[in-house]
Amino acid sequence: MSGPSVPEAVAPATPTDTGARAATSLTPTLRGGLHRARTWIAIAAVAVLGAVVLLVLQGRVSGGGTPLGADNPGPAGAKAVVEVLRAQGVEVGEVSTFDAARSAARDGATVVVADVAGFLEPERLAELAGSADRLVVIAPDFASLDALADGVRLAGSASGPLERAGCALPAAERAGTLSDGQRLLRIDDEARAAGWQGCFPDGEFGVALAEGPSDGGRITVVAAPTAFANDTIDEAGNAALALGLLGETAELTWYVPGLEDVDAASAPTLGELTPGWVTPVILLTIALVVAAAVWRGRRFGPLVAEDLLVDVPVAETREGRARLYERSSVRTHALDQLRIGALGRLLGLLKLPRSADAREIAVSAALATGRAPHATERLLVDEEPADDRRLVELAAAIHELEAEVRRTLRPDADPTQTTERPGRPS
Amino acid sequence: MTISGRFVLLLALGVVPIVVAGALAGAASGAPTPAAVAAAGGQAAWLMLLAWAALCVGLGAIDLSLAASPRRVALQRELPPRVRLGEAAESHLIVQNLGGRALRAVVRDGWQPSAGVVGANRSRLRIPAGERRRVSLVLVPRRRGDRRVQQVTIRSAGPLGLWSRQATLAAPGVLRVLPPFASRVHLPSRLTRLRELDGRTPILIRGQGTEFDSIREYVRGDDVRSIDWRATARRTDPDAPGGTRLMVRTWRPERDRRIVIVTDTSRTAAARVADEPRLDTAFEASLLLSALASHAGDRVDWLAWDRRVRGRVHGANGAELLAKLVDVMATIDPELIEADWAAVPAQVRRLTSRRALVVLLTGVDSPANAAGLLAMLPQLTSRHLVIVASVADPEAVAASARTEDLDDVYRAAAAERALLDGARVEAAIRRLGAETVSAPPHELPPALADRYLALKAAGRL
Numbered sequence: 102m103s104g105p106s107v108p109e110a111v112a113p114a115t116p117t118d119t120g121a122r123a124a125t126s127l128t129p130t131l132r133g134g135l136h137r138a139r140t141w142i143a144i145a146a147v148a149v150l151g152a153v154v155l156l157v158l159q160g161r162v163s164g165g166g167t168p169l170g171a172d173n174p175g176p177a178g179a180k181a182v183v184e185v186l187r188a189q190g191v192e193v194g195e196v197s198t199f200d201a202a203r204s205a206a207r208d209g210a211t212v213v214v215a216d217v218a219g220f221l222e223p224e225r226l227a228e229l230a231g232s233a234d235r236l237v238v239i240a241p242d243f244a245s246l247d248a249l250a251d252g253v254r255l256a257g258s259a260s261g262p263l264e265r266a267g268c269a270l271p272a273a274e275r276a277g278t279l280s281d282g283q284r285l286l287r288i289d290d291e292a293r294a295a296g297w298q299g300c301f302p303d304g305e306f307g308v309a310l311a312e313g314p315s316d317g318g319r320i321t322v323v324a325a326p327t328a329f330a331n332d333t334i335d336e337a338g339n340a341a342l343a344l345g346l347l348g349e350t351a352e353l354t355w356y357v358p359g360l361e362d363v364d365a366a367s368a369p370t371l372g373e374l375t376p377g378w379v380t381p382v383i384l385l386t387i388a389l390v391v392a393a394a395v396w397r398g399r400r401f402g403p404l405v406a407e408d409l410l411v412d413v414p415v416a417e418t419r420e421g422r423a424r425l426y427e428r429s430s431v432r433t434h435a436l437d438q439l440r441i442g443a444l445g446r447l448l449g450l451l452k453l454p455r456s457a458d459a460r461e462i463a464v465s466a467a468l469a470t471g472r473a474p475h476a477t478e479r480l481l482v483d484e485e486p487a488d489d490r491r492l493v494e495l496a497a498a499i500h501e502l503e504a505e506v507r508r509t510l511r512p513d514a515d516p517t518q519t520t521e522r523p524g525r526p527s
Numbered sequence: 528m529t530i531s532g533r534f535v536l537l538l539a540l541g542v543v544p545i546v547v548a549g550a551l552a553g554a555a556s557g558a559p560t561p562a563a564v565a566a567a568g569g570q571a572a573w574l575m576l577l578a579w580a581a582l583c584v585g586l587g588a589i590d591l592s593l594a595a596s597p598r599r600v601a602l603q604r605e606l607p608p609r610v611r612l613g614e615a616a617e618s619h620l621i622v623q624n625l626g627g628r629a630l631r632a633v634v635r636d637g638w639q640p641s642a643g644v645v646g647a648n649r650s651r652l653r654i655p656a657g658e659r660r661r662v663s664l665v666l667v668p669r670r671r672g673d674r675r676v677q678q679v680t681i682r683s684a685g686p687l688g689l690w691s692r693q694a695t696l697a698a699p700g701v702l703r704v705l706p707p708f709a710s711r712v713h714l715p716s717r718l719t720r721l722r723e724l725d726g727r728t729p730i731l732i733r734g735q736g737t738e739f740d741s742i743r744e745y746v747r748g749d750d751v752r753s754i755d756w757r758a759t760a761r762r763t764d765p766d767a768p769g770g771t772r773l774m775v776r777t778w779r780p781e782r783d784r785r786i787v788i789v790t791d792t793s794r795t796a797a798a799r800v801a802d803e804p805r806l807d808t809a810f811e812a813s814l815l816l817s818a819l820a821s822h823a824g825d826r827v828d829w830l831a832w833d834r835r836v837r838g839r840v841h842g843a844n845g846a847e848l849l850a851k852l853v854d855v856m857a858t859i860d861p862e863l864i865e866a867d868w869a870a871v872p873a874q875v876r877r878l879t880s881r882r883a884l885v886v887l888l889t890g891v892d893s894p895a896n897a898a899g900l901l902a903m904l905p906q907l908t909s910r911h912l913v914i915v916a917s918v919a920d921p922e923a924v925a926a927s928a929r930t931e932d933l934d935d936v937y938r939a940a941a942a943e944r945a946l947l948d949g950a951r952v953e954a955a956i957r958r959l960g961a962e963t964v965s966a967p968p969h970e971l972p973p974a975l976a977d978r979y980l981a982l983k984a985a986g987r988l
Contacts, residue, residue: 121601121623124696127678130598374561377569378549381576385541388580392535399529401635401649402680402695410670411863415798415805415892415920423941427934435940442927442943445950489933496930496939 127403169215169239169326171195171355176332179215182343183355189344193353199225202356206233210352213237216245217326220358223248227316229356234318237346240284240326249320252292256307259283259325262337263309268300270312270321272345276338283309284324310342321346432486436495440481443499450506470505477502529682534587534689541579548575583689590685597681597694599626601659604676609703609854615645616666616702620679622652623659630654631688634662635680637695642674642702643667668704671807672858676700705853710811710972717819717976724984745773753777782824784988785883786979787875787911788813792859793833793866795890801968805918806861808968809888812916814852815972816886816979821848823983828878831859834867841878868899872906884912884988886975891917891965892945897952901959908960912987915956916975919949921967 129137168177172195183193194210196202199221206212212233214226219242227248230236238249246253262281266273285307288299292313299308311322323329323346328339347353426435444462448455451465463481467474480499486492553568605619618638624630634650645665654660668674679698684691742758758774790796790813796806817827821844829852831838838855840848866889875885885907891897900915907913926942929935953963962982966974982988 121625123599123625124602124679124698126598127695127697128598128693375565376549377553377565377567378546378572380569381545381549381572382542385538385545385576385579389535389538392530392538396530396532396535399693401633401682402637402678402693405637405639405677407639407641410804410860411797413794413798415800416922416926418892419923419926419941419945420938422944423934423938426940427937435937438940438943438947439927439930439936441947445947493930493933493936496936500928500930 167357168217169329170357174331176330177326178331179329179355181331181334182329182340182347185340185344186348186353189348190351191348191353192351193355195355195357197357197359197361199229199358199362202354203229203232205352205354205356206236208352209234209350210354211235211237211347211350212354212356213239213347214241214356214358215239215326215329216241216358218358219245220360220362221245222362225362230318230320231316233315235321235350236315236318237321237323239323239329241322241324246286246322249315250292250297250311250313250322252289252295253297253311253313253322254287254289255324256285256287259285259303259309260306263301263303265302266300267302267308268298268310268312270298270300270310272342272349273300273310275345276342278337279309279342280327280333280336280339282325282327282333285309286311286322286324430489432489432492436486436492439496439499443503444481446503447506450503450510466502466506469509470502472502528591529691529693530587531684531688531691533687534583537586537689538579538583541576541583544579545572545575548572586687587690590687591690591692592685593628594683594685594690594692595624595626595628595630595632595656597630597632597683597692598696599624600630600681600696601625602679602696602698604698604700606700606702609705609857610666610668611705611853612668612671612707614667616668618664618666618676618700618702620662620664620698621659622654622662622679622681624654624656627656629656630681630683631686632681632683635682636662636664636676636698637678637680638664638666638676639674641668641670642676643669666702668702671704671706671856672860674702674704676702703854703857705857706807706810706814708811708814708849708853710815711818713815713973713976714818717815717973717980718822720980721819721823721983724980740777742774742776745775749775781983781986781988784825784983785879785881786816786820786825786827786886787878787883788816788827788829788886788888789871789875790829790831791833791866791887791889792831792837792861794861794863795866795892795896796833797861797863798890800918800920801922803968804861805890805968806859808918808971809916810856812888812972812975813856813886814849815976817848817852819976819979821845825988829855830874830878831855832866832871832874833862833864834870836874839878866899868903871903875907875911882911884914884979884982886914886916887961888916891915891949891952891956891963893948894952894955897955901952901955904956904959904961912982913961914964914975914978915953915961916964916971917949917953918971919965919967920945 135142166175166177167173169179171179171183171193174180187193194205196205202212202214206229212229212235214221214229214236216226217240223244226238226241226245230249238245241249243255246255259281263279263283266277268274279301283301283303285303286299286309287307288297288311295313297311297313299311301309303309309324313320327333329343334340334343444459447462447466448457451462451469453462453465457465459482460478463478464474466472466481467477480495480502484495486495549568549572552571553564556564556567601623603621603623605621607616610616618636620634620636622634630652632652632654634652636644636648636650638644638648643666645667648664650662652660652662666674677697677699678695680693680695682691682693742755745754753775755774755776758776759771762772762774764770764772790806790809792806796804796809798805800808813829817829820827826844827848828842829838829840830836837859840851840855843851871887875883887900889900904913923942923945927939927946930939949965953965956963962978964971964975964978
């Protein structure tokens with residue numbers, strides 16, 4: 102109540118009315134709200150600041166996670182082989198655009214294409230192959246392979262480490278073995294006839310490396326990035342193969358295609374065909390939804406509390422007792438309740454002394470209605486219900502007897518009294 | 528602060544300029560490929576989106592800055608202090624605009640739901656600077672007790688009606704809702720019976736419970752046995768010299784008896800019989816008995832008790848008695864605790880030191896629950912005449928007579944058991960020297976009144 106809105110609340114009234122004071126505001130003013138929430142605001146600010154700092158730090162530490170990136174020191178990067186090559190005197194250039202790669206290829210450098218993400222169009226790869234004297238393609242996809250080397254196909258994963266070079270390629274011979282995790286290529290007869298050879302065979306299934314002629318020079322295809330990646334390059338003959346393949350010339354161009362190489366001149370995508378106003382309209386719709394939510398969702402003042410009454414339905418204990426009788430199937434006990442009640446009422450109806458016992462009442466009732474005394478005695482005292490059906494019959498019969506006594510003794514009584522207690526012939 | 532539907536609509540209308548700008552710019556660019564056309568149109572559409580958003584927000588901000596302050600408002604309530612349950616009351620709220628601008632506002636009066644505002648409790652107001660307006664609401668309360676209102680929320684819109692300022696202001700108010708006293712329909716017939724008992728008809732058998740009222744002249748129809756011969760002898764007839772006029776003595780029921788009504792507000796009173804809590808039935812019965820007894824010249828004290836005194840009316844008479852009673856009863860609700868019967872005799876002693884008629888309004892349902900009551904009763908019956916009035920459950924009687932199928936039979940057995948338990952407790956109460964009155968909710972008040980009249984006629988008070 103003693104809100105921070107007091108300055109406004111005591112604002113002077115207009116001269117037209119004297120003595121009217123502004124009502125105390127329960128809603129804090131903006132300044133008051135900020136003042137009251139300052140702890141939370143400070144905590145939120147610190148949290149946001151911390152998150153930003155953490156993000157920046159993490160970004161710097163992990164760096165670009167490009168697979169086979171020449172500057173990527175992570176497990177999937179290829180900084181190790183590049184640095185060793187540089188130490189050996191090879192001039193390694195890192196490029197990320199097609200044009201740079203092609204001009205380097207024209208200058209005579211060995212070009213390594215590590216297009217794990219598949220950004221480069223197959224036609225462009227073929228064009229690059231045409232301009233480069235030596236091209237090393239690491240982990241090409243199906244379409245790239247098709248464009249580069251007709252007749253060389255992907256053939257699954259190798260079954261384990263490859264123990265034998267099995268070809269005349271010097272680098273492969275020097276390496277001798279390759280670690281586990283290789284992928285396989287299959288070279289068909291036509292390609293073999295065209296000059297393609299395979300190294301590191303895995304039985305009959307294929308080879309891990311294929312080497313052959315291209316339009317402008319020679320192409321080496323290594324199916325898996327395992328031999329060049331930082332974390333596996335020191336296994337088996339991986340390092341020897343990588344250094345042998347890439348260190349043959351004094352200049353090496355390490356080409357990892359980036360987003361700029363995605364060909365924009367090809368067929369327009371769905372996104373390009375949609376009219377330019379669609380995205381702004383979607384954004385406007387989102388803003389609309391938010392605005393509509395605020396419009397409908399803004400509460401018109403605080404909720405009003407209502408203290409509720411306790412509500413105890415009196416039939417609850419009765420119902421509970423009935424369920425208890427039913428679950429434990431106490432037929433005789435249940436019937437006895439009805440009998441005691443009926444006997445009490447019959448006692449009053451028949452004007453018997455209070456000391457009369459159940460059998461006397463039963464006999465009197467039989468005399469009043471003209472029934473056989475032993476039958477009413479059996480009904481009101483003796484019989485134990487054998488099953489549920491009998492219980493229902495007896496209960497109905499007791500009520501029928503009571504109603505009959507009532508009718509006989511007071512024939513002019515209210516007829517609803519008799520219809521209220523319907524009896525059924527048992 | 529809040530926004531209106533109008534603002535949302537304005538924002539939605541932005542689709543038109545955005546699409547038009549996008550399409551026109553795309554067509555005008557004359558780019559060769561559809562992708563280039565789309566790109567050109569997109570740029571224009573983005574610009575238009577930004578422009579439209581800026582327009583909307585700008586208009587909203589201007590609107591908000593022009594809205595009158597919802598805090599510079601004086602509030603005043605006009606409420607009837609009390610209303611009977613089931614009747615309508617009118618609540619007025621006077622809103623005065625203290626600010627320098629016209630107030631265009633929607634006002635919500637924050638009544639409790641059970642105050643029963645008829646219609647919506649939102650009122651649209653337009654108050655020029657310095658003037659005042661009255662907001663009237665019709666309330667039909669749904670529950671007895673104090674129905675409260677704490678706050679008024681004012682949403683003040685700007686001239687365009689786009690954005691509004693909102694503030695909740697304190698404006699407390701209380702409307703006391705009294706028990707309905709529906710049983711007052713029984714009062715006239717009982718008053719007639721009371722007058723029959725009264726000394727105006729000397730037919731009344733005199734004896735215990737009556738006291739001498741006056742001597743008046745004999746009129747035809749008076750009981751000849753009530754002729755007072757000594758008075759007749761003393762009274763000479765002015766018309767016939769030497770003759771005398773027959774004089775009769777009149778009697779009237781004893782007056783100035785004490786009646787103490789103790790209403791049990793414990794958990795037994797919370798039980799709902801035939802859709803009425805026992806406590807409400809007890810209130811009805813108390814009111815009818817009090818009205819009747821105060822007409823008969825008896826003095827009524829009323830006490831609501833569970834483990835402490837929840838309400839007490841002492842030493843009031845006539846119309847003041849009923850007014851006090853309903854006022855005290857209004858705010859009493861049953862509590863889920865067991866009644867402390869042992870302290871009741873002391874409470875009665877504090878109210879009256881004389882012999883009195885003590886009426887205990889409670890529920891008599893099972894021997895286990897009534898143990899406290901039964902243990903205490905002898906203390907009361909030794910000094911006072913005691914009536915234990917309890918609300919009977921008509922559904923139990925109905926259930927005990929239904930034997931259609933097995934479920935019904937077990938239910939009937941349980942109902943019969945409950946009735947027998949009640950009967951046992953009542954028998955025990957009678958053995959302890961107290962009277963019992965047991966009736967369904969709507970019949971208990973007249974039944975209790977009838978018992979009172981019978982006791983009065985028999986002179987047992």
